[in-house]
Amino acid sequence: TDPEARLYKKGDGQAAKLCYMGHALMENRHGLAVDGGISLATGTAERETALQLVAGRPGRRRITLGADKAYDVRQFIADLRSHNVTPHIAIDGHVRVTGKPRVTALDGRTTRHPGYAVSQRCRKRIEEVFGWIKGSAGLARTKLRGRARVDAAFTLALAAYNLIRLPKLLGTPA
Numbered sequence: 588t589d590p591e592a593r594l595y596k597k598g599d600g601q602a603a604k605l606c607y608m609g610h611a612l613m614e615n616r617h618g619l620a621v622d623g624g625i626s627l628a629t630g631t632a633e634r635e636t637a638l639q640l641v642a643g644r645p646g647r648r649r650i651t652l653g654a655d656k657a658y659d660v661r662q663f664i665a666d667l668r669s670h671n672v673t674p675h676i677a678i679d680g681h682v683r684v685t686g687k688p689r690v691t692a693l694d695g696r697t698t699r700h701p702g703y704a705v706s707q708r709c710r711k712r713i714e715e716v717f718g719w720i721k722g723s724a725g726l727a728r729t730k731l732r733g734r735a736r737v738d739a740a741f742t743l744a745l746a747a748y749n750l751i752r753l754p755k756l757l758g759t760p761a
Contacts (some may be wrong), residue, residue, distance in 0.1 A: 589605060589732045590607055590732075591627070591733060591734045592605040592607060592628070592663040593606070593607075593628040594628070595608070595628035597744050607625045607627065607628060608627070608628045608632050608636075608738055609624075609625055609712060609726070610625070610626060610640065611623035611698060611745060612624055612640040612712050613712065614701065615709040615710070615731075617752075618712045618752060619749050619752060619756075620716055620745040622640050623640075623741060623745045624636065624741065625734060625741050627734070627745065633658065637652070637658065637663075638663070638670070641667065641670050650672055650673070650675060651672070651673045651674075652667060652673070653704065653707065654676045655676075655710070656680075657679075658676045658677075659676050659677065659679040659692050663692075666709045674697060675706035675707065675710070677707060677710075678693060680758070719748050719751070723751075724747060726740060
């Protein structure tokens, strides 16, 4: 086993497994991975790494960030806004035990624009990246040990995904 890996479970009723968490930043127009990396599996690793990836981007013009409902947290959205990022995050509408729906951290400033709906459709493309990395690149069960080695393999897999995607974007046969 890997001494750096942590026990993590994706949802209720699932077994915890030793793993790392892979993160990727994708641009929506072409579906290419722009940045990514591996982190230790914790409950807040996704949000912390997303802020690091956004902070490391060149330029300071306003961008949008699409994400799933796990990112619908007040502090994360405030941090994104401080980095000049408009959060296009799916609304977490879980119903609490009391019967009331969970209050979302997003407000009408974001959700009223047509770009929000477009971003919600495009954000699902990131699942194609992770599906390819797990299936074709063989990282569903890595044989590497150590966070640095797994991170290098993950980064190489992101670059390979972009190379596989380029002929489709250019319209040339592979």
